[in-house]
Amino acid sequence: xxxxxxxxxxxxIFNVEEDAYKILKTYLDSIKNYFQKMENDSEIISDFxxxxxxxxxxxxxxxxxxxxxxxxxxxxxxxxxxxDFKEIYDDLDDESFKENENSKGKLYRDSSNRIIxxxxxxxxxxxxxxxxxxxxxFFIAVPLNLLVYIILWIxxxxxxxxxxxxxxxxRDKENGIIGGVxxxxxxxxxxxxxxxxxxxxxxxxxxxxxxxxxxLLWFFTKEAKTIGEKMNMSxxxxxxxxxxxxxxxxxxxxxxxxxxLTKIFLFPFRIIAPIINAFLKIGVFxxxxxxxxxxxxxxxxxxxxxxxxSRILFENVNREQDSDFYELxxxxxxxxxxxxxxxxxxxxxxxxxxxxxxxxxxxxxFYFFMFLIFIWITFFILIIASIPNVIFILxxxxxxxxxxxxxxNNSFYYRWIF
Amino acid sequence: MSTExxxxxxxxxxxxxxxxxxxxxxxxYASEIIEELKNSKIIVVEGTVYPLxxxxxxSNYIQHVWKESTQGPPRKYYSITNHGLEHLKELVxxxxxxxxxxxxLLKTKK
Numbered sequence: 001x002x003x004x005x006x007x008x009x010x011x012x013i014f015n016v017e018e019d020a021y022k023i024l025k026t027y028l029d030s031i032k033n034y035f036q037k038m039e040n041d042s043e044i045i046s047d048f049x050x051x052x053x054x055x056x057x058x059x060x061x062x063x064x065x066x067x068x069x070x071x072x073x074x075x076x077x078x079x080x081x082x083x084d085f086k087e088i089y090d091d092l093d094d095e096s097f098k099e100n101e102n103s104k105g106k107l108y109r110d111s112s113n114r115i116i117x118x119x120x121x122x123x124x125x126x127x128x129x130x131x132x133x134x135x136x137x138f139f140i141a142v143p144l145n146l147l148v149y150i151i152l153w154i155x156x157x158x159x160x161x162x163x164x165x166x167x168x169x170x171r172d173k174e175n176g177i178i179g180g181v182x183x184x185x186x187x188x189x190x191x192x193x194x195x196x197x198x199x200x201x202x203x204x205x206x207x208x209x210x211x212x213x214x215x216l217l218w219f220f221t222k223e224a225k226t227i228g229e230k231m232n233m234s235x236x237x238x239x240x241x242x243x244x245x246x247x248x249x250x251x252x253x254x255x256x257x258x259x260x261l262t263k264i265f266l267f268p269f270r271i272i273a274p275i276i277n278a279f280l281k282i283g284v285f286x287x288x289x290x291x292x293x294x295x296x297x298x299x300x301x302x303x304x305x306x307x308x309x310s311r312i313l314f315e316n317v318n319r320e321q322d323s324d325f326y327e328l329x330x331x332x333x334x335x336x337x338x339x340x341x342x343x344x345x346x347x348x349x350x351x352x353x354x355x356x357x358x359x360x361x362x363x364x365x366f367y368f369f370m371f372l373i374f375i376w377i378t379f380f381i382l383i384i385a386s387i388p389n390v391i392f393i394l395x396x397x398x399x400x401x402x403x404x405x406x407x408x409n410n411s412f413y414y415r416w417i418f
Numbered sequence: 419m420s421t422e423x424x425x426x427x428x429x430x431x432x433x434x435x436x437x438x439x440x441x442x443x444x445x446x447y448a449s450e451i452i453e454e455l456k457n458s459k460i461i462v463v464e465g466t467v468y469p470l471x472x473x474x475x476x477s478n479y480i481q482h483v484w485k486e487s488t489q490g491p492p493r494k495y496y497s498i499t500n501h502g503l504e505h506l507k508e509l510v511x512x513x514x515x516x517x518x519x520x521x522x523l524l525k526t527k528k
Contacts, residue, residue, distance in 0.1 A: 011491035035469060044468045047448055047494065051464060054449060057490070080463025088430050088466050 004066055010046070010053030015065060020072040027076050034082055038089065052079060109156050117153045132169050136216055169217075170224035178273050179218045197266070298347075305344060333393065336386050343379040350376060429460055435513060436460050437470055438498065438506045441480055447493040471496065479505050 004015040007024075016024060028049070035044045052075055059071045110121035110131075120138055124131035138149065169188045173180035182200060186193035200214060350372055433455075440446060440454050448467065455461045474480045479502030482494045498506065 031465070038469055044472045047471070048465060048468050050491070051448060051452070051468075054490070078464055080465040084463045085466055085469065087426055088433065089469060 009056070010050035012053045012057065014053070014056055014060075014067050016067040016072070017069065020067055020069040023069065023076075024072045027072075030082055034085060048079070055079070107152075107156055109153070117149075119149050119152045119156065122156065123152075130169060132217065132221060169221050171218065171221045173223050178269065178276055179214075180223065181214055181217045181221070184221060184224070185217070197269075303348065332390060333386070336383070336390050339379055339382045339386065343376065343383055346372060346376040346379065433460060433466070433470060434474070435506075435509045437467065437474065438479060438502060438509065441496050442498045442503065442506055445495045445497045447485075447495050449493075451496070474502070477505075478502070 003018045005018065005021040007014055007016055007021070031048065032045050035048070036042075055075045055078060056067055056071065059067065059075075107126045108122045109118040110125055120134040121131040124134045127134075170184050171180040172183040172187060182196045183193050185191075186196050203211075203213070350369075353369060353372070436455060436458070437451060440451050446454075448471065451471075452461070452464050452467055455467065456464070461467065471480070475482070478499060480496050481499055482496045484492050485495050487493045
């Protein structure tokens with residue numbers, strides 16, 4: 001007994017057995033991917049499916065009402081694999097690919113290979129370079145990058161790029177020693193992993209550039225986890241026969257045995273590896289702890305501020321008790337106080353969400369979170385924009401503390417207004 | 419260069435020509451084209467025809483109409499356009515040129 005799936009294919013309905021369905025789906029997906037890349041024409045796919053349906057129909061009879069694995073395999077053989085198509089269309093492809101790229105020459109955020117919002121990866125796709133380069137540049141250009149990133153995040157639409165189309169640097173943790181960076185690089189550059197390891201180690205003695213580079217790569221690359229990513233990393237194209245090959249190779253473990261020299265060379269690193277990993281874990285733990293303590297102090301601090309402000313807003317302070325403070329309170333415009341309070345509430349909520357997220361690895365609603373941050377920034381800007389006004393009111397009432405009025409003519413706000 | 423590779427290259431070059439030729443004779447639907455090509459061993463796998471049809475359509479060499487069929491879903495019938503006919507004529511000329519020069523070569527060899 002086997003489970004069957006009911007599928008609709010080219011205007012007909014078929015009952016397909018489970019194992020056959022999986023193969024058929026993989027096949028159709030890879031075909032779809034390929035044709036879309038090639039012609040950007042959905043009609044090809046529907047025509048193609050129609051033909052598969054015809055072939056299936058010829059396999060059915062009164063005695064056999066379902067499609068099984070051998071039917072699917074036969075039909076795939078009749079229709080042809082990606083390699084067959086590539087044989088015919090490869091040199092034509094280059095032209096149409098270029099045309100496609102020219103017409104598609106727009107900047108998108110890459111949702112398929114992203115760390116935060118896919119801005120860097122999208123830019124890399126746009127300039128046809130590896131995302132890692134853009135990420136490192138972004139990381140180094142500290143003051144500008146944040147602004148640019150946020151602007152691009154808001155302004156650029158996201159798009160799923162096909163991972164088979166480009167080669168991406170992944171970390172190969174399975175075959176790596178510490179973080180899999182060297183092994184990933186070797187897959188990417190098609191250089192023997194040991195050479196890269198030697199280069200890394202040698203560069204350690206020249207001011208530690210290798211270490212920095214290693215850490216940067218570690219932070220800015222993703223670990224290859226899915227089978228597609230692993231295949232991409234090793235330079236395979238994802239299609240049906242390749243998936244089978246790849247899995248076979250994986251199970252056979254094709255890694256060539258290391259010679260004695262590399263064994264000796266790698267020995268210290270094999271010893272260090274668990275220590276480094278342990279340190280990393282401790283480091284992450286400490287970071288989380290510190291983060292939690294800092295964020296909770298902030299929260300407590302803001303709560304106190306909030307209480308003070310709400311007192312200020314809703315209760316009159318006694319004139320006799322503290323006359324200076326009373327004057328100051330009356331001078332501060334209401335809108336400023338309201339902005340500040342909303343800003344503080346938002347800060348508390350956001351820090352709570354972040355600390356929950358970091359501590360318990362819960363997922364917050366992403367869009368809600370973005371919305372909060374957006375409002376938070378808005379109020380922050382409102383507060384900053386109203387500060388000069390508040391200062392002038394205070395100045396008029398002669399309430400300005402000396403550390404602001406002291407350099408009145410040179411003050412930032414003074415020059416800003418005039 | 420193996421014989422297999424040679425065959426692939428030849429088929430590749432002739433595929434467009436043959437498909438246009440088949441369509442120019444009468445209105446056909448995709449499966450008929452495929453049968454014809456398979457019988458004459460121009461194609462090995464069926465899937466290769468579809469991208470080509472889409473390309474020919476984009477270059478405005480062929481057009482299609484949907485027609486009801488007595489059995490199964492409606493079918494897409496392809497026919498050649500005037501533009502396509504002109505293109506085909508050019509292809510026929512260049513094909514016969516090549517064909518005759520190759521034949522000449524073969525004769526001189528003997």
